[in-house]
Amino acid sequence: xxxxxxxxxxxxxxxxxxxxxxxxxxxxxxxxxxxxxxxxxxxxxxxxxxxxxxxxxxxxxxxxxxxxxxxxxxxxxxxxxxxxxxxxxxxxxxxxxxxxxxxxxxxxxxxxxxxxxxxxxxxxxxxxxxxxxxxxxxxxxxxxxxxxxxxxxxxxxxxxxxxxxxxxxxxxxxxxxxxxxxxxxxxxxxxxxxxxxxxxxxxxxxxxxxxxxxxxxxxxxxxxxxxxxxxxxxxxxxxxxxxxxxxxxxxxxxxxxxxxxxxxxxxxxxxxxxxxxxxxxxxxxxxxxxxxxxxxxxxxxx
Numbered sequence: 347x348x349x350x351x352x353x354x355x356x357x358x359x360x361x362x363x364x365x366x367x368x369x370x371x372x373x374x375x376x377x378x379x380x381x382x383x384x385x386x387x388x389x390x391x392x393x394x395x396x397x398x399x400x401x402x403x404x405x406x407x408x409x410x411x412x413x414x415x416x417x418x419x420x421x422x423x424x425x426x427x428x429x430x431x432x433x434x435x436x437x438x439x440x441x442x443x444x445x446x447x448x449x450x451x452x453x454x455x456x457x458x459x460x461x462x463x464x465x466x467x468x469x470x471x472x473x474x475x476x477x478x479x480x481x482x483x484x485x486x487x488x489x490x491x492x493x494x495x496x497x498x499x500x501x502x503x504x505x506x507x508x509x510x511x512x513x514x515x516x517x518x519x520x521x522x523x524x525x526x527x528x529x530x531x532x533x534x535x536x537x538x539x540x541x542x543x544x545x546x547x548x549x550x551x552x553x554x555x556x557x558x559x560x561x562x563x564x565x566x567x568x569x570x571x572x573x574x575x576x577x578x579x580x581x582x583x584x585x586x587x588x589x590x591x592x593x594x595x596x597x598x599x600x601x602x603x604x605x606x607x608x609x610x611x612x613x614x615x616x617x618x619x620x621x622x623x624x625x626x627x628x629x630x631x632x633x634x635x636x637x638x639x640x641x642x643x644x645x646x647x648x
């Protein structure tokens with residue numbers, strides 16, 4: 347019994363290399379607090395986006411679907427901060443409720459890709475052979491499709507709904523996580539602490555999820571951030587084409603599509619959704635770059 351306990355203890359001690367124990371991804375992310383004003387500004391914007399996602403009814407001054415025909419295309423005012431659309435609906439309130447749609451869709455899509463892609467990458471990298479060959483060929487086939495065309499094909503087949511959008515973007519992003527994790531596994535599986543864990547009796551599942559996976563979290567966190575930015579742009583593109591979530595639900599892409607007819611008559615209508623899409627994607631990409639710098643300082647010199 348004592349020998350078994352000692353063996354388990356040895357495996358646990360060997361599952362993380364000393365560098366990861368001392369400076370794991372979360373510890374390195376804390377470095378972002380000691381950064382410049384752009385990071386503080388980006389963090390403030392992300393906080394507002396998060397609050398809009400969680401409490402849209404509290405932050406919006408009006409019902410996003412409340413119609414005021416007499417106030418159609420009104421310019422910005424104290425009552426309507428960003429003006430109104432062609433039906434007299436408050437643009438600011440619709441932007442806030444559209445934030446929830448964008449963040450929920452992008453988070454769920456990236457989450458689905460994470461859940462599918464991580465195990466595929468671990469299995470493919472650790473076992474190799476036929477499993478690796480088949481998995482990577484399927485991933486290559488998915489990556490061969492242009493992003494928007496791939497999602498359009500799936501949404502057209504399943505019908506325009508939140509579920510079909512999440513599935514299409516999730517499947518599109520799965521190869522990103524699978525290939526990323528596979529590459530990390532190929533590097534780590536022959537490292538001393540992994541070999542030592544296997545020598546102490548650790549099984550394949552324990553090696554994959556307890557030894558190797560924690561040491562691949564740095565690039566995964568970066569991919570999650572950048573993936574959400576791309577997912578937001580794809581969701582907005584689908585909505586703009588009429589394949590996204592259908593009216594009367596407010597989405598940024600739908601607002602941009604409806605506003606283009608009034609570009610010269612009511613420019614504020616077009617600018618509002620366009621600017622919010624640009625800013626949120628820019629901030630997420632900015633944070634992805636800063637995470638990359640914090641988690642892998644070697645890339646700063648590239």
